[in-house]
Amino acid sequence: DxxxxxxxxxxxxxxxxxxxxxxxxxxxxxxxxxxxxxxxxxxxxxxxxxxxxxxxxxxxxxxYSSKSCNYLLTRLIEEGDVPIPEHKEITWYSIRHGVATHWANHVGPHHAKEQLRHKSVTTTMKYLHSDSEMRSTAVEQIW
Structure with a gap:
């Protein structure tokens, strides 16, 4: 099951x-x-x-397929009046990138690798996006 x-x-x-x-x-x-x-x-x-x-x-x-999930996500964004930056397309797959970044930033890339089912942490690192707030905090703590 x-x-x-x-x-x-x-x-x-x-x-x-x-x-x-x-x-x-x-x-x-x-x-x-x-x-x-x-x-x-x-x-x-x-x-x-x-x-x-x-x-x-x-x-x-x-x-559900990727296409039907993307359609549902688009409707949720529109009905929820969620602000999306211009020229930025939000898809079902982009949520995966966001999840990878969140996991890596909060519990580390190795845990993100496991949650995303990647064989290699190198693959996971390709999914990660820099978090400006986290960089600002780090720069203050480091320097």
Missing amino acids: WVNLEAHELNIPKDESTKNEAHWNCTLKNRTVKVLRRWLNERATYDKYQDRDELWLTKKATP
């Missing part, structure tokens, strides 16, 4: 995990576990999920 709420993990089998040679365990925050538990209970009441493994399906009962 992919969802292990007791262990606070999503367990992705090797054959379902792209770019991986082994299964992958993704750690979940307590709040995420609580919300996911509630969703799984609600999900069980919908006919479209009967005999389906996907956690979420579109309105048309099809699995």
Whole structure:
């Protein structure tokens, strides 16, 4: 089973995990576990999920793709009036870069590597973006 709420993990089998040679365990925050538990209970009441493994399906009962996730993200940004810099496109994949940067800045690149399923920390380093606030703090502390 992919969802292990007791262990606070999503367990992705090797054959379902792209770019991986082994299964992958993704750690979940307590709040995420609580919300996911509630969703799984609600999900069980919908006919479209009967005999389906996907956690979420579109309105048309099809699995989400990158294209449908990007469409949903665009709508959320528009409806939430989220300010996006000009000439900056936010995609589902750009969230991965943000997550990599956040993990690396707060717990280190090796933990980011594990969470992102990279074989090498060198790959993870390509995902990282410099944080100006963190640089300002560092410059004050170092110099």
